[in-house]
Amino acid sequence: MRYQSTRGRAPAVDSVEATLTGLATDGGLYVNDDFATKALDVQEITGGNYMKTAFAVLSRYFDDFTETEIQDSIKAAYTQTFDTPQITPVTEIGPDYLLELYHGPTSAFKDLALCLLPQLLKRAAQKSGTRLMIVTATSGDTGKAALNGFQDVPGIGITVFYPEGKVSDIQRLQMVTQAGRNVTVAAVRGNFDDIQTEVKRIFEREKGSHADNGIQLSSANSINIARLIAQVSYYYEAYRQLLEGGKISRGTRVDFCVPTGNFGDVLAGYYAKRMGLPVGRLIVASNANKVLTDFFETGLYDKRRDFIKSISPSMDILVSSNLERLLFHASNGDAALVGQLMASLSQSGFYRVPDSLLEVIRADFAYGFADDDATKRAIAEAWTRRHRLIDPHTAVAYAVAQKTKGENPMVIVSTASPFKFSKDVLLAIDPKVEASGLTGFDFMDRLATLSSLAAPRALSALREMPVLHPAVIDVKAMQTFVNDASQKDF
16 A cells, blocks of 8 residues: 655655655655545444454555554554553543543553554564654653653654643653653753644654664654554544444444644544544534634634643644645645645745635534633533543533534543643632642642542652653754764664
């Protein structure tokens, strides 16, 4: 199976090479637009489990891996690494449903892809005889999930950059306490978009390989096609659980409301729909950084705006990289148009899509946003009315779902444990809490007491772990930091 660049100026590659390199040499993202050959009927996964679903999805996209390699990767990723045998349970929240994606080792949805990606990359590197340096930008959750997944994987090093002061205390501690001989972490003075842009520049400068020592650069962000495809699985798995639980009938269309930042999570739902899953609307839920809401409303994507630091920091993004893939698919593979739009975004800070293209996109997507006040109200309402504890990112989707709900069953994608954001969740539920002098762990303990729920052990244990990665650097120092990390790891 061949993967081409969304911008059309790079050679097509097979699935192993697309997984290894992450980003095409022309700066585009790898795609395969032939969804007809990847059709997957729900009947094929009925009576199965998450691993069976994941195999059914991955085997349709990665035919350069053997069935045994894919099965072994899935088993290594999901066996005894999640705190529930369902992996991604679907539960009720009033008349709607929560797709719980936070039961993995780092308590965030990124675990579903980033437990699997290291296994695929390890096998891809073995096929090509390549050593890999993973370079990743994170707005909060990807960093720890990637560090955890790649820890001590032979032949692979990983460097993670996160925006200083723009992740939660727990997210920061998850990264700076990460053990492993092959892991390196730095805070960067700037925001996520600054970091993501520089990571892409590093890839473009190196054209996929590290000039100094012959090490291949790759990515754990959702710009990597393997990570994106891994996320398709849980949309199918959610539908299977609803069907087998008697909540829906076969063929019933289901809406998914997805908290959205870099557009990878909701794009995975779009892929599932194009593969034949009965999805109604994919609802793009944004926080106060509502560049996507404005785009879907007007067709103008404009990053020339103030960056807002919110209580849902993993969504504090103004450049949603995976939207580029949607533009390619919705325009019937018009790589020239996509290249022009991305050039305009890079050079001028905005682009406008043709009305005809916007109409095609709107056929599959709805949209909305919730600022911090609306997010806090959603957390409080979910607790007081539904007795469900949700994190701020899930709360954004919960709030938007209430405003966009139609006739179809609604699944709200729940992306993180509320205990990763204990302070904001607790203050939303009980604004009278005296916050001065309390640490993040104090808030975690109080939230556990209030809710009668236990914080995930991996989060609670952070209070005893030493800081191993104290570095704080400027954006311009990131290239040198990667060079130094490569020398250390290899």
